[in-house]
Amino acid sequence: MPVIAVLALDGLPGHHLTTPGLVFGTAAREHPGVAYDVRLCAVGGPGTVRLGPPAPAEAVLPYGLADAAEADVLLLPAHRDDGADPAPALLGTLRAAAARGARIGASGTGVLTLAATGLLDGRRATTAWRHTGELARRHPRVAVDPGGTLVADGPFRTSGGMFGGLDICLGLLAEDHGERITDRTRRELLSPLTVHAERVAETIDRTLADSGGLDATLQWLETSLHLPLTPARIAAHAGVSVSSLNRRFLARTGLSAPRxxxxxxxxxxxxxxxxxxxxxxxxxxxxxxxxxxxxxxxxxxxxxxxxxxxxxxxxxx
The missing domain is CATH 1.10.10.60 (Homeodomain-like)
Structure with a gap:
């Protein structure tokens, strides 16, 4: 049974801690022959990890770094990043995992920690939009993809992490068990009501985009390239949410706003x-x-x- 070690550092959002178990547990429950051992590992050793926003709390985890020593997959979720060097024991665990051929996934600020190992040098990687500049500054040998969507390069998978590494987990599941099981698992996890609401929103956004609703923002971007243009700032100019902004950009240009x-x-x-x-x-x-x-x-x-x-x-x- 493949072992998946989730490496938890203080400040990680609660859903980043639980997403891997939710994905792989759902797949195992619904599909005979699918089995995973998901271990929640506190980087400082078995014990308490402080969770970050949106719901600060504490979680007591039964595993530590030693329990990740032979894991087939290591996942490094987002966590609090104060710019300090990661713990040597954590870096050693990640390097040893790569050396033995394990797959490693990181999302959000977890990508900054993974990059500190040097394992991403010369490879493509992404992270949350607001951290792409920091990733490039700290680790100039990493080819930073600003899109924030899943990037796979060799044994490494990186993503923006908004949904707790959901895209990484589903990608790993697809590699192991194919698209059919992965699609069924995805449908099981996503509410039909949510899917319907997204389709309605896409229709509205396409209509607005086609009617010139982005013209002012597109013109503003042309004259503002020197500014730190985050998706949130562009969305504020357009008067929409970030998710709606990207749908409208896709409808109008075929690209997300960051792309x-x-x-x-x-x-x-x-x-x-x-x-x-x-x-x-x-x-x-x-x-x-x-x-x-x-x-x-x-x-x-x-x-x-x-x-x-x-x-x-x-x-x-």
């Missing part, structure tokens, strides 16, 4: 490289990337080259 914004920024970078002599560092700041270290991996994925090499080849005049 659309990234495309705008990269196009502006290319334009500035072609027609100005501005330093790459200045261009990165003007287009919202903050630094050339953050810009480079995105630019390389788009063009297959560096900003300086691109400028040398495409300089106008």
């Amino acid at each position: 659309y914004l990234l495309g705008l920024r990269l196009q502006r970078v290319r334009d500035l490289l072609e027609r100005t002599d501005d330093p790459v560092e200045a261009i990165a700041a003007r287009t919202g990337f903050g630094s050339s270290a953050t810009l480079r991996p995105h630019f390389a994925r788009l063009t297959g080259t560096t900003p300086r090499a691109y400028r040398a080849r495409h300089r106008r005049g």
Whole structure:
């Protein structure tokens, strides 16, 4: 029976702690032959872990890091991040797991901790939108995907983590037991009423998007690329929720708001490289990337080259 170790640090939201058991437990209950041993492991050793928002509380966990030593899968949920170096024992556990071929998933701020091991260097990874800049700053060798949706690279799975790593868990389930069981498990977990409500909302948002309801916001983005444009800030400008914003962007542009914004920024970078002599560092700041270290991996994925090499080849005049 595969062992899944959930590595719990102080400050993790309660649903991040319970989501893995909910997903794998539901799959095992509904499908004979599916079995998992889910262990909730307090990183500081068996005992109490303090849960964070939205419902601060305490949870007493029966396992510690030692119980993750032979786990087939290690999951590192979001947790409180104060910028301090992760515990050496935790980093050692993650490195040892990777060395023996275990799969490792991290969501939200858990991705920052996983990146501290060096295991994500040279790989693609994502995290919650508000932490992508921090991930790129602290770990410039990680190719940060700003979308926040599930990224799988080798044995590592990372995500934004809004739903407690649900996408990571379902992805692991699909790898182990196929899409049929995973789809049934997903339907079991998601209320039909919620699905119906989402379809109604999508219809409304598509109508509004098609009628020009995003025009003002799209124009504003064009002139505001230097600003720290989070989904929440863009949604506030459009006067909608973040989830509604992304549905409207998908209906209008075929992309989520973060993906659309990234495309705008990269196009502006290319334009500035072609027609100005501005330093790459200045261009990165003007287009919202903050630094050339953050810009480079995105630019390389788009063009297959560096900003300086691109400028040398495409300089106008």
